[in-house]
Amino acid sequence: MATITYPTLMEIDFGAIKVLGDALKRNGISRPLICTDKGIMATDIFDKVRSVLPNDVTPTVFDGTPGNPTEVAVREALAMYRENDCDGIISLGGGSSIDLGKAVALLATHDGPIDDWSAFNGGRDRIGATPPNIAIPTTAGTGSEVGGGSIIVTEDGRKIVIGSPHLMPKMAICDPELTLGLPKLLTAATGMDAMAHCIEAYLTPIVNPPAAAIGLDGLERVVTYLKRAVDDGSDREARWHMMMAASEGCMAFAKGLGCVHSMSHALGADPELRLHHGTLNAVVMPTVLRFNADHVGDKFTRLRGAMGLAAKADIADWITDFNAALELPKNLAEMGVTDAMIPDLAIHCMSDPCHFANPVQPTVDQYEQMFADAMAGG
Amino acid sequence: MATITYPTLMEIDFGAIKVLGDALKRNGISRPLICTDKGIMATDIFDKVRSVLPNDVTPTVFDGTPGNPTEVAVREALAMYRENDCDGIISLGGGSSIDLGKAVALLATHDGPIDDWSAFNGGRDRIGATPPNIAIPTTAGTGSEVGGGSIIVTEDGRKIVIGSPHLMPKMAICDPELTLGLPKLLTAATGMDAMAHCIEAYLTPIVNPPAAAIGLDGLERVVTYLKRAVDDGSDREARWHMMMAASEGCMAFAKGLGCVHSMSHALGADPELRLHHGTLNAVVMPTVLRFNADHVGDKFTRLRGAMGLAAKADIADWITDFNAALELPKNLAEMGVTDAMIPDLAIHCMSDPCHFANPVQPTVDQYEQMFADAMAGG
Numbered sequence: 038m039a040t041i042t043y044p045t046l047m048e049i050d051f052g053a054i055k056v057l058g059d060a061l062k063r064n065g066i067s068r069p070l071i072c073t074d075k076g077i078m079a080t081d082i083f084d085k086v087r088s089v090l091p092n093d094v095t096p097t098v099f100d101g102t103p104g105n106p107t108e109v110a111v112r113e114a115l116a117m118y119r120e121n122d123c124d125g126i127i128s129l130g131g132g133s134s135i136d137l138g139k140a141v142a143l144l145a146t147h148d149g150p151i152d153d154w155s156a157f158n159g160g161r162d163r164i165g166a167t168p169p170n171i172a173i174p175t176t177a178g179t180g181s182e183v184g185g186g187s188i189i190v191t192e193d194g195r196k197i198v199i200g201s202p203h204l205m206p207k208m209a210i211c212d213p214e215l216t217l218g219l220p221k222l223l224t225a226a227t228g229m230d231a232m233a234h235c236i237e238a239y240l241t242p243i244v245n246p247p248a249a250a251i252g253l254d255g256l257e258r259v260v261t262y263l264k265r266a267v268d269d270g271s272d273r274e275a276r277w278h279m280m281m282a283a284s285e286g287c288m289a290f291a292k293g294l295g296c297v298h299s300m301s302h303a304l305g306a307d308p309e310l311r312l313h314h315g316t317l318n319a320v321v322m323p324t325v326l327r328f329n330a331d332h333v334g335d336k337f338t339r340l341r342g343a344m345g346l347a348a349k350a351d352i353a354d355w356i357t358d359f360n361a362a363l364e365l366p367k368n369l370a371e372m373g374v375t376d377a378m379i380p381d382l383a384i385h386c387m388s389d390p391c392h393f394a395n396p397v398q399p400t401v402d403q404y405e406q407m408f409a410d411a412m413a414g415g
Numbered sequence: 416m417a418t419i420t421y422p423t424l425m426e427i428d429f430g431a432i433k434v435l436g437d438a439l440k441r442n443g444i445s446r447p448l449i450c451t452d453k454g455i456m457a458t459d460i461f462d463k464v465r466s467v468l469p470n471d472v473t474p475t476v477f478d479g480t481p482g483n484p485t486e487v488a489v490r491e492a493l494a495m496y497r498e499n500d501c502d503g504i505i506s507l508g509g510g511s512s513i514d515l516g517k518a519v520a521l522l523a524t525h526d527g528p529i530d531d532w533s534a535f536n537g538g539r540d541r542i543g544a545t546p547p548n549i550a551i552p553t554t555a556g557t558g559s560e561v562g563g564g565s566i567i568v569t570e571d572g573r574k575i576v577i578g579s580p581h582l583m584p585k586m587a588i589c590d591p592e593l594t595l596g597l598p599k600l601l602t603a604a605t606g607m608d609a610m611a612h613c614i615e616a617y618l619t620p621i622v623n624p625p626a627a628a629i630g631l632d633g634l635e636r637v638v639t640y641l642k643r644a645v646d647d648g649s650d651r652e653a654r655w656h657m658m659m660a661a662s663e664g665c666m667a668f669a670k671g672l673g674c675v676h677s678m679s680h681a682l683g684a685d686p687e688l689r690l691h692h693g694t695l696n697a698v699v700m701p702t703v704l705r706f707n708a709d710h711v712g713d714k715f716t717r718l719r720g721a722m723g724l725a726a727k728a729d730i731a732d733w734i735t736d737f738n739a740a741l742e743l744p745k746n747l748a749e750m751g752v753t754d755a756m757i758p759d760l761a762i763h764c765m766s767d768p769c770h771f772a773n774p775v776q777p778t779v780d781q782y783e784q785m786f787a788d789a790m791a792g793g
Contacts, residue, residue, distance in 0.1 A: 246636075246659055247629045247666055254628035281624050288625055 045172075045183040047284060049211035051273065054173065057127075058091040060208045064169040066125030068095050070118045072138035073129040074102040082175055082215050086129055097121040099141075102130060104311045106137040107190045108151045114141045126170040128206065131227065132179025132188075132314065135172050139187040139204040142167040151189055155197040156390045164201035172206035175215045177266075177279035178227025178315050180234060180287025182209035188302065188314075196306035198390045211284060213276040221267050225363035228263040228279055230315030231255060232356075233297050233322055234286030236340065240333050241293040241394045252289030253343040258282035260344045267363055293394030296325045296386070300407065303385035310373050319365050320372065323353035324411040325395075328403070332396040357414070368414035379408045423550075423561040427589035427658060429651065432551065435505075436469040438586045442547040444503030446473050448496045450516035451507040452480040460553055460593050464507060475499040477519075480508060482689045484515040485568045486529045492519045504548040506584065509605065510557025510566075510692065513550050517565040517582040520545040529567055533575040534768045542579035550584035553593045555644075555657035556605025556693050558612060558665025560587035566680065566692075574684035576768045589662060591654040599645050603741035606641040606657055608693030609633060610734075611675050611700055612664030614718060618711050619671040619772045630667030631721040636660035638722045645741055671772030674703045674764070678785065681763035688751050697743050698750065701731035702789045703773075706781070710774040735792070746792035757786045 048056050061069065077083055078100045090096060099114040118126075118141055128138030140151060145168050147154055154160035172182035181187070185205040190196050219227075235256035239249050258278045265275035301317035304310075330337065330353075341350055366372050383404035386392055392399075399407065426434050439447065455461055456478045468474060477492040496504075496519055506516030518529060523546050525532055532538035550560035559565070563583040568574050597605075613634035617627050636656045643653035679695035682688075708715065708731075719728055744750050761782035764770055770777075777785065 246632055247625075247663055250628040250632035250663075251625045254624055258624075285625055285628075 045205050045209050047183055047209040047211055051214045053210050053212040055089055057089050060171050061094055064207050066169055068123045069125050069127045070123040071096050071098045071127045071129055072114055073100050073134050075100050077130050080218060097123055102134045102137045104133055105190050105305050106133045108192050111137055111140040115144050125168050128170060128172045131176040132181045135181040136187040138170055140189050142170050152191050152197055154199050156200045157388055160199055161201050164203050167203050169207045171208050173210045176219060176227040177216050177283040178230035180283045182206055183284045184287040190306055196302045211280050213280045216276050217271055225267045225365055226313050226315040228259060229319035231283040231286040232259040233318035234290050237294040237297050238289035238292045240336055240396055241295055242396055243293045245292040248289045248292040251285045255282040255285030257343045294391040295395035297322050298391035299386040299389035302389050303382040312372055316365055319360050320369060321411045323357045324407050326353040328407055329396050369412045379405050382408055423583050423587050425561055425587040425589055429592045431588050431590040432467055435467050438549050439472060442585050444547055446501045447503050447505045448501040449474050449476045449505045449507055450492055451478050451512050453478050455508050458596060475501055480512045480515045482511060483568050483683050484511045486570050489515055489518040493522050503546050506548060506550045509554040510559045513559040514565040516548055518567050520548050530569050530575055532577050534578045535766050538577055539579050542581050545581050547585045549586050551588045554597060554605040555594050555661040556608035558661045560584055561662045562665040568684055572684060574680045589658050591658045594654050595649055603645045603743055604691050604693040606637060607697035609661040609664040610637040611696035612668050615673040615675050616667035616670045618714055618774055619673055620774055621671045623670040626667045626670040629663045633660040633663030635721045672769040673773035675700050676769035677764040677767035680767050681760040690750055694743055697738050698747060699789045701735045702785050704731040706785055707774050747790045757783050760786055
């Protein structure tokens with residue numbers, strides 16, 4: 038079993054879930070709130086977790102995490118946390134459950150509307166201690182298990198970013214066993230989320246060589262193993278490396294992200310369409326790479342190296358083809374996005390923290406053009 | 416300025432030293448013990464640090480750090496710490512001063528002989544909270560500023576390894592400005608320490624992909640910039656990258672190290688010869704790489720890639736040539752080591768923690784052979 042201590046203590050391997058009891062004890066948790074969703078409850082994953090809980094631990098379960106976690110859901114979970122006198126959190130699921138768990142931890146010790154604590158409103162410098170949180174990812178994509186960020190849809194429908202070292206899980210238990218049953222489409226879409234993290238983190242001009250190196254390593258793993266994991270969900274080697282790549286993607290974006298994420302945050306805020314974050318990242322990535330191409334020096338050369346592409350290969354075209362091979366949507370139109378939504382989407386992007394870390398900051402007009410391009414397929 | 420938060424909060428850039436006042440305040444330090452050595456006191460580095468200390472901070476200075484820090488020196492510094500009611504530490508210097516600072520922090524809150532707390536004696540699991548420690552490296556090699564390890568020579572002359580997350584500096588202030596005046600030979604020898612960290616960390620079989628990726632990135636920097644920094648000490652770009660490479664080397668060895676280090680720890684324990692750690696690493700590295708060659712799978716291919724070497728290049732030979740270009744000693748005999756010392760050196764290696772992380776564990780006989788090879792120049 039590999040023990041990795043940055044930025045969060047991580048245990049990764051098949052069967053890693055067995056350390057959960059120890060992890061709860063070390064963090065003084067005896068009455069955890071398990072934050073998860075109905076999809077997880079319908080599989081055997083919840084039973085697997087339940088079976089390794091020590092006898093003296095009494096869990097409360099919140100299984101109402103929506104696809105894009107909302108402030109409303111966070112407050113429902115928080116009410117259960119308080120009602121049952123919980124003393125910590127187990128976040129079990131994909132990025133949505135883990136992000137929701139972090140937001141519950143935040144509001145357990147911080148009053149007011151959640152937007153008061155957003156990165157855009159300077160929350161990072163004001164967020165203090167929160168209850169301990171153990172993250173157990175069941176997808177390989179988000180990396181949220183090793184990060185201090187959480188993306189929440191506010192009561193007025195905006196998708197905001199909250200970030201603080203105090204939101205970082207005390208421990209990430211990364212057990213690829215839990216991803217063996219993940220359906221093809223979710224494997225593909227979450228895996229492309231990891232790829233987007235690795236690529237965007239590498240391209241942002243913020244200087245952080247260790248994070249950049251980790252991003253390139255994660256990217257190589259996604260290119261090598263994602264198609265294998267999609268083609269054969271029981272490919273244990275591929276599942277291990279995708280789990281690692283997902284965490285590496287998040288470690289990498291300690292550097293920052295870019296317009297792939299500002300755009301997919303805007304798109305993901307829509308309460309009707311409920312679009313999947315990883316899928317959105319996959320679909321908008323070629324468009325954003327073309328927009329950034331002239332502003333990244335020779336970084337595309339390094340990306341091509343990590344991806345094993347030829348010296349002159351077009352990375353954007355390669356990703357379009359890879360998306361097709363993974364049977365992901367070809368464009369935003371296919372996902373239900375309409376031209377009429379574009380002006381509001383473009384405005385949403387301008388206050389997203391990821392906007393500011395892109396190699397160059399697009400204008401509202403340029404965002405509108407990028408959305409239009411992604412509507413047609415990049 | 417790049418802010419890097421794993422594993423330690425690090426600020427790196429020319430002029431980074433200006434954040435020291437804030438760092439002391441954030442960590443509640445008003446009466447620091449500055450752990451340094453007479454070499455630093457003879458340069459303008461101490462004045463630079465003194466000039467950025469806030470007016471309400473009263474430092475005590477211990478400048479008696481030996482080349483290989485001893486338990487005796489640690490206890491002298493600890494006496495000053497207590498006498499002056501200090502509430503934290505500033506470790507200012509190369510690896511010796513930083514390691515000594517960590518050991519003072521340890522003994523400020525832990526009783527008994529320092530060997531009781533060694534890694535070999537299970538100290539890692541028993542070491543608790545220590546006073547805050549701000550590390551300011553003045554060489555680019557050790558990486559100790561971002562690590563939780565400390566190497567101390569005990570009162571009975573053994574070189575022991577102590578390690579704990581509680582020994583990790585609260586912050587590393589990496590200001591390449593402080594390395595501009597580092598003499599050629601020390602630049603070369605400390606730089607080769609960083610190279611040894613990157614290579615040994617990558618080769619150890621312990622699984623930690625982010626650490627491995629950081630090690631390869633650091634190795635590329637050393638190969639690209641060390642000779643430049645040696646040839647022209649005022650080459651600011653080279654100094655920045657060597658400072659980064661040194662920290663990366665230490666982040667990488669979160670994975671573990673190997674026989675380069677078990678051998679150089681044994682050699683560095685000699686109280687008469689007072690051999691330089693980085694120089695020893697440089698001199699024994701070719702020998703250990705030859706010993707390990709058949710036990711590392713295809714990892715040499717990746718090393719060659721990071722080093723920019725041809726596909727069939729002999730890495731051990733390349734390092735021998737690089738040592739010569741840096742005007743480092745050709746072999747251990749040239750450093751004053753004698754054949755008569757070899758049996759004891761080999762035995763010393765067997766209980767060094769780095770011995771256990773090598774791709775394969777040498778026998779005492781094999782260590783004797785490696786020392787004999789390194790006597791003659793690999």
